[in-house]
Amino acid sequence: MGLLERARNILTTSLSDLLAKAESPQRMLAAHILELTRIEHQGRRSLLDVIKEEKRLQQKLAEIAEAEALWQDRAEMALEKERDDLAKGALLRKRELARQAAELSREIDNLRQVKDDLKNTLRSITERMEAARRERARLLGDETRERLRRLEEAAAEKTGEAVLDELEAWATLEAEDTTERILELEKDEIEAELKNLKKRLLSKKETK
Numbered sequence: 001m002g003l004l005e006r007a008r009n010i011l012t013t014s015l016s017d018l019l020a021k022a023e024s025p026q027r028m029l030a031a032h033i034l035e036l037t038r039i040e041h042q043g044r045r046s047l048l049d050v051i052k053e054e055k056r057l058q059q060k061l062a063e064i065a066e067a068e069a070l071w072q073d074r075a076e077m078a079l080e081k082e083r084d085d086l087a088k089g090a091l092l093r094k095r096e097l098a099r100q101a102a103e104l105s106r107e108i109d110n111l112r113q114v115k116d117d118l119k120n121t122l123r124s125i126t127e128r129m130e131a132a133r134r135e136r137a138r139l140l141g142d143e144t145r146e147r148l149r150r151l152e153e154a155a156a157e158k159t160g161e162a163v164l165d166e167l168e169a170w171a172t173l174e175a176e177d178t179t180e181r182i183l184e185l186e187k188d189e190i191e192a193e194l195k196n197l198k199k200r201l202l203s204k205k206e207t208k
Contacts, residue, residue: 003046007039007121015131029136036129040122047118054111061104068097075194079201084194091193 015032022028075090 064101
């Protein structure tokens with residue numbers, strides 16, 4: 001079970017319903033707070049990983065945009081030297097980069113959705129944890145409350161990684177090596193782009 005699904009399952013039942021069903025409200029609250037703490041720790045680490053991956057893909061997308069502009073310039077230079085064959089090759093490479101950019105943009109959009117879901121879930125987890133602690137404070141004395149707080153924090157740090165399943169929410173979002181994906185363009189598409197490029201270059205010369 002993924003982190004987000006696990007958190008949603010816990011938050012589905014209200015705290016009052018959990019207390020009403022518990023044989024020992026104090027024991028239930030202690031276990032509930034510990035589970036919430038574990039999820040919160042894992043969620044924050046996961047959120048950081050998503051943010052890092054998003055930044056990495058954004059940097060890669062910017063690099064592809066620069067490469068697209070470079071191949072556009074090369075196509076224009078080839079046409080100026082009347083080398084249509086080289087111009088076609090440059091435009092083909094530009095199309096391949098555009099395909100990679102589109103794939104990266106979709107991955108970034110997916111990561112942003114995961115990031116938003118994680119932030120919302122963490123906010124809900126924090127609110128539930130605060131409510132559970134307020135209820136526990138009402139039931140426990142100061143000394144017992146402080147001892148339990150230290151125990152739950154220590155347990156969360158020690159076992160948080162082991163008790164949580166591998167995240168499933170973005171397992172399919174790992175970046176693939178898109179440089180090996182070559183888009184087979186139809187010949188007429190390249191010819192049309194080449195023709196348009198020639199028109200733009202001719203228009204530039206006429207306006208000089």
